[in-house]
Amino acid sequence: MTPMGPMDELDRSVATRAESYAARVDAALSDLPPDQRSKLTHGLAAHLTEPGQGGVPLIDELGTPQEYAAELRFTLPTLTPVPVPTPAPAPAGTKRSTVIILLAVGAGLLAVLVWVVLLVAFGLSPTGYETGPQPAATRAPASAVPAVPAPNLVGLTEQDAISQLNSAGLLLGTVTTASSGTVPKGVVMTMAPAAGSQVPAGTTVDLTVSNGPGS
């Protein structure tokens, strides 16, 4: 029997402590199903005999077995699947579903982005309310609508005045009646905007129409 040197003594000491430590880690995980637990702790005792970071045995660098067990537990998948004894010959292992999920999220985000851009381009906000202060009929900028000179309506009957307005592409606005000693009843006395002024098509023109002398 060979005499035990200092290195062997150290190894035995480390091995013993590693066994003891691993047993306590295993105990701290006793709530886990046996097969899941053994998957975690199966090679732990042997693992703990390996050298640590600082050159000393790993076992001497660790916290309590309870702390080790807590951190070990953390590496379990969040949704624990039914344990599979042997790896199935599926492509790319566990990463595939993660990639699919992340690609779906990315595609979803992209779709939302495209939807927002399209809505804004068509003059709507993503909330569905129309943007801009103007109603649909006059939403286009003034330069895009033809401007027409307002025809002279003063001296025409109200009926003729309306005809002229429509021909010019303008609309009748407010009609006010006023008495006049000189202008016959039913004849246009004033118009606003003034005759000859360039106004956008569709502009309303207000008229004052005589209702004859007296009230």
Next chain:
Amino acid sequence: MDGTQLLKGVLPTAVLAAIEQGQVYGYGILRLLRSAGFAEVGDASVYGTLQRLFADGLVSVYLESSERGPARKCYLLTPRGAAALKHGRASWSVFQASVDALLKG
């Protein structure tokens, strides 16, 4: 955001990357993760992750006998592990871009 929670998702990919970079022993993987800035990572995280990777067939384990002291476990990527690492790198890229876009505000 809690760093530990964030790291949990990427730890398997990180460990695969460490092995690919030549860190075939447990303590080397741990040291690499720590030097990358994850000061809170302990041996349990690395060991538990290696066990999972082994169970999923992404790493293979060899026992290296040593003159001085006990045998050491040596971890290598399987072909599926290499593919998983590639996927992991890609999905991290996508994830990072999405979070960056969301947080830009």
